[in-house]
Amino acid sequence: MSNLPTPFRSFTDDLGRVVQIPTTPRRIASLHDTVLTLSLIELGVFPVGSHGRISKEGVPFIRASKVLNGYDFDNCDIKFLGRSPIDIDKLISVKPDLIISTLWQKLPIEQLEAIAPTLILDFEKHTRGKLAEIIADATNTQSSLTILKRRFEAQIERIKEIIDTQQISVNIIQPHNGKILVFNSYFSMGEVLRDAGFKFPDAVNDIPLGDCKLFEPDELDQIEADFVFATYRTDKKHTPQYLMDEFIAIKSDFVESFAPCRQGRLLFIPREEASGNSFAALGICAATILNHVAGHPYPII
Numbered sequence: 246m247s248n249l250p251t252p253f254r255s256f257t258d259d260l261g262r263v264v265q266i267p268t269t270p271r272r273i274a275s276l277h278d279t280v281l282t283l284s285l286i287e288l289g290v291f292p293v294g295s296h297g298r299i300s301k302e303g304v305p306f307i308r309a310s311k312v313l314n315g316y317d318f319d320n321c322d323i324k325f326l327g328r329s330p331i332d333i334d335k336l337i338s339v340k341p342d343l344i345i346s347t348l349w350q351k352l353p354i355e356q357l358e359a360i361a362p363t364l365i366l367d368f369e370k371h372t373r374g375k376l377a378e379i380i381a382d383a384t385n386t387q388s389s390l391t392i393l394k395r396r397f398e399a400q401i402e403r404i405k406e407i408i409d410t411q412q413i414s415v416n417i418i419q420p421h422n423g424k425i426l427v428f429n430s431y432f433s434m435g436e437v438l439r440d441a442g443f444k445f446p447d448a449v450n451d452i453p454l455g456d457c458k459l460f461e462p463d464e465l466d467q468i469e470a471d472f473v474f475a476t477y478r479t480d481k482k483h484t485p486q487y488l489m490d491e492f493i494a495i496k497s498d499f500v501e502s503f504a505p506c507r508q509g510r511l512l513f514i515p516r517e518e519a520s521g522n523s524f525a526a527l528g529i530c531a532a533t534i535l536n537h538v539a540g541h542p543y544p545i546i
Contacts, residue, residue, distance in 0.1 A: 259367040274341035288386040294339040309517035369455040393524040400531040410442040414470040420491040424459040432520035462496040476516035485513040
């Protein structure tokens with residue numbers, strides 16, 4: 246093993262901190278599974294440890310990883326570091342040379358940077374594609390990113406070739422504490438829809454980029470669109486029927502009063518694919534949109 250010192254370079258994170266990071270990091274600790282770990286694996290970088298979740302059966306897992314890239318704690322060398330906050334002792338034990346985290350992680354930055362150089366990314370201010378660019382830059386995997394971006398661009402162009410997207414309105418919703426939660430752009434699904442040129446309701450466009458808004462049950466008309474997608478969590482064993490029951494619990498006549506539901510234009514998609522930070526998720530969303538929207542009988546009534 247070489248005794249030469251590890252070369253470093255300056256990298257500015259989303260807090261404006263200029264951090265000296267390894268030019269070629271070898272032992273990355275990822276402190277957010279769906280935002281960071283998925284993207285790292287897709288770029289060919291397996292972190293030495295990752296934040297994760299714990300199933301009802303008590304089994305640690307990397308959310309959405311198994312369905313999007315086939316890897317999880319049980320079939321690779323990534324060590325489970327805990328939830329949020331992660332277990333600081335486990336983090337120390339994997340001896341990272343770079344820690345990549347998000348504002349969502351609860352451990353103080355000072356505690357992290359005492360272990361290794363630490364980058365903080367704000368996933369609410371970036372598209373999924375932009376996050377991948379930042380991660381690729383930090384890990385010197387731009388060549389892998391180039392191929393993934395080319396595939397995604399081809400998927401978007403195919404949607405535009407087949408669908409007159411500028412004439413169709415869309416939205417993405419989910420029930421939340423008795424109200425309807427809507428993001429300006431819902432992660433992977435939102436990025437595909439906006440990149441492809443679909444229209445969104447004015448009330449959704451008025452939400453600041455990276456932000457969300459809760460709509461009251463009597464405000465359904467503000468979030469209606471030609472096609473509406475709703476997300477549910479398969480990692481919690483939820484189903485489309487579970488999601489529909491939640492909507493009906495919010496508004497008992499939801500099926501009748503929400504036009505996209507009444508007319509068969511409310512479509513359910515697993516949240517892992519709709520929100521996962523990976524080009525695999527973007528591709529699944531692109532195919533879902535193409536299949537459902539292009540395959541729907543016209544005109545919309």
